[in-house]
Amino acid sequence: MDTDCTREEPPATGTAIPPLPAGTRLLHIGPHKTGTTAVQGALFAAKEEMARHGVDFPAHRRHPIEAVLAACARPAMMGDTVPTEKHWQRLLDRVAATGERTSVISSEFFADAEDGATITRIVGQLGGDRVHVLVTLRPLARIMPSQWQQYVQNGLRLGYEPWLEHMLRRPPYDRPTPSFWRRHRHDRLVERWAAVTGPDRVTVVVVDDRDRGALMRTFEALLGLPEGLLRPVPETANRSLTLAETEMLRNLNKEFRGNGIPEELYSRLVRHGAIAHMKNSCGPAPQDVKIRTPRWALEAAAGIGAETAARIGSTGVRVLGDLASLSRVPASGEPAGEPRLAPEAAARALFGMLAAVAAVNGTGKGRTVHRTSSKELVKVLGHRCLKRLRLR
Numbered sequence: 001m002d003t004d005c006t007r008e009e010p011p012a013t014g015t016a017i018p019p020l021p022a023g024t025r026l027l028h029i030g031p032h033k034t035g036t037t038a039v040q041g042a043l044f045a046a047k048e049e050m051a052r053h054g055v056d057f058p059a060h061r062r063h064p065i066e067a068v069l070a071a072c073a074r075p076a077m078m079g080d081t082v083p084t085e086k087h088w089q090r091l092l093d094r095v096a097a098t099g100e101r102t103s104v105i106s107s108e109f110f111a112d113a114e115d116g117a118t119i120t121r122i123v124g125q126l127g128g129d130r131v132h133v134l135v136t137l138r139p140l141a142r143i144m145p146s147q148w149q150q151y152v153q154n155g156l157r158l159g160y161e162p163w164l165e166h167m168l169r170r171p172p173y174d175r176p177t178p179s180f181w182r183r184h185r186h187d188r189l190v191e192r193w194a195a196v197t198g199p200d201r202v203t204v205v206v207v208d209d210r211d212r213g214a215l216m217r218t219f220e221a222l223l224g225l226p227e228g229l230l231r232p233v234p235e236t237a238n239r240s241l242t243l244a245e246t247e248m249l250r251n252l253n254k255e256f257r258g259n260g261i262p263e264e265l266y267s268r269l270v271r272h273g274a275i276a277h278m279k280n281s282c283g284p285a286p287q288d289v290k291i292r293t294p295r296w297a298l299e300a301a302a303g304i305g306a307e308t309a310a311r312i313g314s315t316g317v318r319v320l321g322d323l324a325s326l327s328r329v330p331a332s333g334e335p336a337g338e339p340r341l342a343p344e345a346a347a348r349a350l351f352g353m354l355a356a357v358a359a360v361n362g363t364g365k366g367r368t369v370h371r372t373s374s375k376e377l378v379k380v381l382g383h384r385c386l387k388r389l390r391l392r
Contacts, residue, residue: 016221017218017221017222017320018221019221019222019223019224020102020132020222020223020224022054022100022101022102022224023100023101023102023130024102024103024130024131024132025095025098025102025103025104025105025126025127025130025131025132026102026103026104026105026132026134026222026223027104027105027110027123027126027131027132027133027134028104028105028106028107028110028134028136029107029108029110029111029133029134029135029189029193030107030108030109030110030111030135030136030183031108031111031135031136031137031183031184031186031189032108032111032143032147032150032183032184033108033138033142033143033146033147033150034108034136034137034138034143034207035136035138035207035215036106036107036108036136037063038215038216038232038233039106039136039215039216039219039230040062040063040106040107041062041232041233042216042219042230042231042232042233043057043062043104043106043219043230044057044059044061044062044233045231045233046229046230046231049229050223050225050229053224053225053226053229054101054102054224055101055102055103055104055223055224055225056098056101056102056103056104057103057104058091058094058095058097058098058103058105059091059094059105059106060090060094063106063107064087064091064105064107065083065107065109066081066083066084066087067083067087067088067090067091068083068088068091068107068109068110069083069087069109069112070083070084070085070086070087070088071088071110071113071118071121071122071125072109072110072112072113072114072118072122073118074109074112077154077267077271078154078155078263078266078267078271079262079263079264079265079266079267079268079271080267080271091105092125092126095126095127102223102224104219104223105126108183110122111182111183111189112179112182112183113192114182115192116192116195116196119192119193119195119196120196123196123197129201131197131201132197132201132202132203133193133194133197133201133202133203134202134203134205134222135186135189135190135193135202135203135204135205136204136205136207136215137186137204137205137206137207137321137326138206138207138209139301139302139305139325139326139327139328139330140184140301140302140304140305140326141293141297141298141301141302141305141329141330142209142330143184144164144167144293144297144301145160145240145290145291145292145293146240147180147184148160148163148164148246148291149240149241149246149291150240151163151177151180152241152246152249152250152253153241153249153271153275154271155253155256155257155263155266156176156177156250156253157250157253157254157257158176158250159247159250160243160246160291160293161294163176163177164293164294164297167180167181168297168300168301169300185304185308186308186312186326187307187308187309187310187311187312187315190202190204190312190315190317191311191315194315194316194317199315199316199317200316200317200318202315202317202318203222203317203318203319203320204312204317204318204319204320204321205218205320205321206319206320206321206322206323206325206326207321208321208322208325212232216230216231216232217230218320239279240291241275241278241279242288242289242290242291242339243288243289243290243291243292243339244288244289244339244340244341244342244345245278245341245345245349246291247339247341248341248346248349249270249274249275252270252274256270268356269353269356269357270353272356273352273353273354273355273356273357274349274350274352274353274356275349275352276352277348277349277351277352277353277355278345278348278349278352288342289338289339289340292332293332294332295332298329298330298332299329302327302328302329303327305326305327305328306326306327308326308327309323309324309326309327
């Protein structure tokens with residue numbers, strides 16, 4: 001496979017990636033499951049230090065999701081705040097306020113922009129020829145299980161292997177999750193954005209999972225920041241759910257859908273309650289069964305990866321990393337055992353849901369569940385229960 005063009009091998013130790021010109025607006029568009037959450041957490045945590053080096057992070061929080069969804073004309077996640085043009089305009093105002101300084105904006109939801117007109121508008125509003133697009137890529141085989149469980153966190157009820165069948169074997173491959181190939185047909189994603197900015201203003205970074213710090217170092221180099229300034233923030237690690245946790249949630253989704261409970265409650269109680277507390281209170285145990293991709297799907301993903309690598313290599317965009325890794329077939333591993341949800345994990349999920357109710361008013365208001373201590377949340381919940389009993 002010939003992918004010469006502007007392809008570059010991963011920089012050797014001590015070999016610098018040249019920084020982008022001063023005043024660049026670096027637009028990181030994801031896509032999903034390529035280290036975006038970790039990058040956003042590191043950028044947000046270091047925003048004051050970056051500013052001292054001439055680089056601004058204009059978003060008012062780690063991930064300006066409502067603004068980007070509005071820009072891409074995409075709906076909110078189930079039950080979440082409806083994105084409006086006001087959200088996007090506020091972000092644009094913050095970007096404009098950076099003036100001639102370098103700035104960086106990151107959201108994987110930019111990958112959901114479907115057409116050239118939308119991308120042209122986004123690029124134009126963010127600064128036109130000052131915008132440089134950064135795409136981070138991982139092999140599809142690593143993305144698929146993580147993306148499936150993320151869809152389950154947004155209400156999907158279909159099991160993993162049936163979902164793979166739909167995505168890989170059932171034309172037109174757009175049900176039940178039409179966003180998957182819009183995001184993860186990576187060659188077309190790169191082509192859509194390069195057609196607007198020109199290939200000279202697109203950089204593709206192939207993430208190396210063997211070197212967890214390499215992606216942070218790449219951002220530092222492109223932005224002209226000192227090495228080591230960007231560091232992972234533990235609470236934004238955004239770990240994937242285990243198979244048992246995902247199956248528990250998938251069955252809960254069936255109950256939610258089957259009983260007509262409002263989507264707003266799903267967002268508040270399940271995603272920002274049960275899931276958030278379960279994910280952030282502890283990591284998976286060594287004995288937990290992982291989501292296993294069958295061999296046929298790994299081979300299909302590698303075939304798509306090979307075609308993707310060839311097309312990206314011919315676009316003329318700059319590539320940092322090994323495009324050939326997109327086409328490798330990983331080992332399928334041992335057959336998955338029976339998923340069993342640990343009682344502790346079930347308890348954390350249930351507590352997270354109860355705590356979300358308690359946090360609507362009182363001490364927990366305005367904070368996500370995992371940012372509030374268990375002792376404090378129990379106190380709030382107890383106080384509310386006692387108050388209601390007294391009212392009765």
